[in-house]
Amino acid sequence: MKKIINDPNLVVRDMLDGFVAAYPREVRLLPGTTVIARVDAPAANKVGLVSGGGSGHEPAHAGYVGEGMLDAAVAGEVFTSPTPDQVLEGIKAVDAGEGVLLVIKNYTGDVMNFDMAAELAEAEGIRVEQVIVNDDVAVEDSSFTTGRRGIAGTVFVHKLAGAKAEAGGTLAEVKAVAEKTVKNVRSIGMAITPCTVPAARTPSFTLEENEIEIGIGIHGEPGIERKAIVSSDDIAAELTEKVLDDLKLETGSEVAVMVNGLGGTPEMELYIVNKKVNEILTSKGIRIYDTFVGEYMTSLEMAGVSVTLLKLDDELKELLDAKSKAPAFRC
Amino acid sequence: MKKIINDPNLVVRDMLDGFVAAYPREVRLLPGTTVIARVDAPAANKVGLVSGGGSGHEPAHAGYVGEGMLDAAVAGEVFTSPTPDQVLEGIKAVDAGEGVLLVIKNYTGDVMNFDMAAELAEAEGIRVEQVIVNDDVAVEDSSFTTGRRGIAGTVFVHKLAGAKAEAGGTLAEVKAVAEKTVKNVRSIGMAITPCTVPAARTPSFTLEENEIEIGIGIHGEPGIERKAIVSSDDIAAELTEKVLDDLKLETGSEVAVMVNGLGGTPEMELYIVNKKVNEILTSKGIRIYDTFVGEYMTSLEMAGVSVTLLKLDDELKELLDAKSKAPAFRC
């Protein structure tokens, strides 16, 4: 394991310190916590938006804190949901009396920890609502199991709910936007190389020199299929088709596209993937309203890519275009 | 070699297609060329700013095309300077009669190809000026050799000269800003893993499992020293000290900091590096005016980081803060 780190057990603390050191105008670290909050939190007369999760997905989630997106992001240890006490600190820091919405990726640990934090916050008299993001079509959406995972599509939930909150939406309205986004967003990823949790020191899984895995999770959870590497076009086509199978878009639909690098893949390759995604959508008569290519929801140094499609309507388009000052999503 | 690509010989074409497909509102690809230009080029009454170089450094240079930064970026093959005919196309596309400034990284190939293009453009009656960026302190600055390389500091030249051009600066004024930036910017990089030129199929160099290289170039050119890996703090300290040795900042100086990932390094590690860079500068009484952490000038999938310091004065600060719509540098 070769990494540019100090103590593997202190990567999260070091990272958070380095993060706030970079953006002191936008964010601050709540003392003694792993919570990154907007510098002006609680923003007056505004619903608070809090997300978070395990670390190792940078720029998620701290990078999405800022005017127009999240009010706070709570960082857990690498690939480990943050604990209820930390989430509670985040909730308390951003509540301006208008209530707080939690955006949670659908993992057992995240759901339980955020849920306990919500209970604690409610006990302190704060109105809290939750939205669970489950955009990963690699996993079957069954009520008998834990259901689909939350991956890169979460960033769109931050953006759109964040814009709604910034525009003065009520807790119910912000939650409704978040739920609509969840309903309309689907993703799937693939990896060509694994990642190594710093404190574990060995890779989470292995892939043969010529092997790829389709449907990988952002914590290296197993996907749908392992096979010999194919061309970028074939990879892009497979991912796009799997998303379309689930999202079922009619001709004339408008979408936002996200081609997300998992951490180790150079931007050149992301653009090569985007070329094919764009071609496929265009050939099906689907209108691409906006495209996001880059690293939005990573998996340490894993090499790979995920494709996300978000079906848009007029409300979502307006919210997508709204100003954001979050360091990782400026527009 | 595992990469998400199609034909290794067509990565540049595929990438450029995927790039313009992502940002049709901001940029266009000049037909039959490898030139990405602002969608409104030639922007009226404005000095044109053209840069470019080999590919494999994404988001450089196409990502810096947009209002407030470059008017065009010319892409060469991977790690290979673009040819004079392509650079000429870029110059012609952006000249609005106010002249064109070329921002060139100091490599023999780049200098020669851009120089020939400038000769051709002048023969067609276009005023052309050139600025050579040579920020890499890993290389001795000697007039007997080719001198220092141009690396991540180039992005600041694009930003500041771009802002000056956007503000209506004359060719001489824009050039003066670019030269001032070059004079005040220094960088150095290091790698922990190599990169592979797609068409070469084998890594450009090798590093032992526990080895790092200080002073590596963005094309994998050898650095100053190979040694066993040390902590992030030690790496950050070594890079920062080497830059400071050359830049010679007094207490009270103001700087912009760039902690740049070389492609394969996750953002978490970049922030960990930034923590230490920030500490060192602060402890020396150097004021950090702004910080940029992310992938700005990469080297395919090489894992590693570079540190850039730009000494600022009032003029440069104002230009740094000016609006930019370039996809890879929105502010």
Next chain:
Amino acid sequence: MELNVANTVKWMTLANEKIQENKTYLTELDQAIGDGDHGINMARGFQEVEAKITATDYDNVSDLLKDVSMTLLSKVGGAAGPLYGTAFLKLSMAVKGSETLDFPKFKSGLAEALAGIKQRGKAEKGEKTLVDVWEPLVDYLNGQNSFNAAGFESVAKEAMEATKDLEAKKGRAAYLRERSIGHLDPGSVSSFYIFSSLAEVLKEGD
């Protein structure tokens, strides 16, 4: 049996020891069917538990177990944190008021803990989770009138080993579906360490 402050501290100390020793093993189990952090998470949490309880004077076991719960809740994270945190909180609540914990109280406390885990995690027996160790132990204790360290440990061990053949329906391993069969459930293994530590501590006292 009687769990007093002293041997509960011993229990946690021993559990911490086993978890530290098997940190890599637990992480490897989680790499196979999860995300490779279970050993790291449990080691961090129990390290803190030991630090906390050895630095504090307790009047009764309930307060001690409450600190164990709170420490696990705030230091482990992931799925294991809230589940173990809930379990120890319920155990602590079940023995509130009494200085020590006798067998009937332990028995009902463990049943409450199991109920807490099931409610928090929405898992049932047979889904390859903690429940698959905790429920067999509660069932076993229901048929007992006194604590039998060897019997207790062997039930825990068998239950832990039996998770190997289960298909995961809850937690991160569920994404693997039938491919989760053939791997031990990491959380069940860490539970086994906790329970075998308890058995050892009480064996000494027998």
Next chain:
Amino acid sequence: MELNVANTVKWMTLANEKIQENKTYLTELDQAIGDGDHGINMARGFQEVEAKITATDYDNVSDLLKDVSMTLLSKVGGAAGPLYGTAFLKLSMAVKGSETLDFPKFKSGLAEALAGIKQRGKAEKGEKTLVDVWEPLVDYLNGQNSFNAAGFESVAKEAMEATKDLEAKKGRAAYLRERSIGHLDPGSVSSFYIFSSLAEVLKEGD
């Protein structure tokens, strides 16, 4: 000797062949002291040269060499592109007007090409660049009155091999300073392929 359109096409075809065959080798040489693209760049350029000149009818060698120059200039890129482009442009200019290229014209043309390379690249002999093959050849030809294929080739070969012991002062290898010693200069090796191809073609004609 006489270079006419037919054997100049042959020359370029053979040079292309050698470069394609040694594409990986040239790239490896460049990986050692440069950025690992020289074989790729030269192979791409000469592929295009062959395609261009075999698809075109030429009246004279000058036009043919001009197309070689323009193709290299627009297809090779990097340092090699402008240098070879300039060299072939100067060669083409030196023989303008005449249908074929005799020895004196070749001799002066090559000297012009060398001057072009030196001016474009600002390099002198001994700096581990193309110049270290082109200058010895020009010097050698200055002492000759007719073309001696074997002699020509052996001078080119020796010059190419001699770059191994040089310390690079120009081009990308210069960053390595004394560590560049012990490696052949990639551009000198590609130049050797070009000149040995010429020798072979003219040998046939001898």
